[in-house]
Amino acid sequence: MRKRVSPMKVGDIVELLPTNQRNRQLRKQDGKKEWVIRKIDPDTICFGRNEGFLIEACVDQWHSRWVERTEIKLIKFVEDENRE
Numbered sequence: 001m002r003k004r005v006s007p008m009k010v011g012d013i014v015e016l017l018p019t020n021q022r023n024r025q026l027r028k029q030d031g032k033k034e035w036v037i038r039k040i041d042p043d044t045i046c047f048g049r050n051e052g053f054l055i056e057a058c059v060d061q062w063h064s065r066w067v068e069r070t071e072i073k074l075i076k077f078v079e080d081e082n083r084e
Contacts, residue, residue, distance in 0.1 A: 012036070013076040014036075015033055015073045035058060044066065052068060
């Protein structure tokens with residue numbers, strides 16, 4: 001079976017979606033809606049060897065976590081920062 005390739009790239013800005021209790025808590029209490037993709041692993045162990053994204057909070061870069069594709073939504077491509 002062929003693994004799905006992500007259109008998202010390292011450096012892209014994503015929104016953490018309220019798909020579970022922890023994500024809702026981060027969004028509401030900590031204001032951590034926007035995150036930067038730091039690493040994409042097509043073979044993440046914690047997700048049963050499926051695609052995983054290491055994301056880092058924009059408001060405080062010490063907070064990072066692994067999420068699945070269904071937990072994030074692309075907001076801004078990394079290339080957008082060089083345009084303007």
